[in-house]
Amino acid sequence: MGLPFLLLLLLVAASCSGKSNLEGPSDNILALQWPINACQVNCWNAPGCKYKYWTIHGWWPPQGGNRTNETFELNKIKDLLNQMKNDWPDLSNRNTFWAHEWEAHGQCAKNKLTVKQYFQRALGHYSAVKRCINVQPEKAKACFENLENVVKKCAIIKKNNLITEVRLYLK
Template sequence: KLLFLTQYYPWIHVTNILCFCFPQMSANDCQDPPEYWTIHGLWPDKGEECNRTWHFNVTEIKDLLSDMRHDWPDVLHSSLNRTQFWKHEWEKHGTCAATLQVLNSQKKYFGKALELYQRIDLNSCLLKAGIKPSSSYYQMPAIKEALTTFYGVTPKIQCLPPEEGEKAQTIGQIEFCFTKELQLRNCTTLKGESDPMQAALKLGTEELSVCSDTLPTYYPSQVQ
């Protein structure tokens, strides 16, 4: 019944380092994570009809690779295995979403996720509202109001809790909810529907939780 386009801020997932490298990477392959919101996944609310034997094949999305590398980058694997994130998303979530005709192939699934991401244009929305990476703190109600005013619906915003001795939560993930007709809707739970939060927890982001309205909110920048 529902789809969740989840975007995350890669910088918080590579904390306290300005360059992430792997043993098999050369110095030239070392890179900073993007300082903009990228796609985490397009997740259906139910996964009973998944086909775990429908394996990811990057050649099926070869026409999308330029946009994929920018809008849906893999910041956790080396360049030798940079499609691993997409493989995970397709085999865990895409094969479930494929019960919808509009998403019933790898090219359709990834292509539609890119289309929705570009339609949402979260990075531009935040900038227009004056919300950008900073060493200063934001108030979560102001962020919520900016998003709700811009989109006409309420997304779900998730944060990392304050580190020990700190007072601020760190914004890390924003989830937009869509009907199966791919129309935006509020990310609120109606009777008989799955809680979108459960979908968020499926991807191993256990530390993220719905942001507090009372804690100051940190939106980190690479340049401090």
């Protein structure tokens, strides 16, 4: 093995500790975060950091085609806000998190979605896996993998030796 190959392996391994680009454009991923651990490793102190259950980090639908030009505006999801604050909290407390998720993942979805459709579908996927949201991080992978009718595979993401995220590859 040459040095360039080893460096590539190190880069791939390092990318797994944070947001990964290892997923393919056809994957349909629901990323969940364990708020206490995610906040600890990122030095965040938002109200949602106290939650002791899996919350949504993001929904990454299959990508493709042209981006939609629709912009994120909070009033487009105002009827979802109470549920969003519980199920998809902004742990960074920057007030731009949901806009970022829309711009990075919703606007690029292969099946064109509106802002509201994107967030509604993400919350729908979350509802389908709620049976496991109270399972402690160490036992989460087994629980989520048992949701065979919803999840085809599951990946655990660790940061600073803490399980911060689980990525559910949806069917």
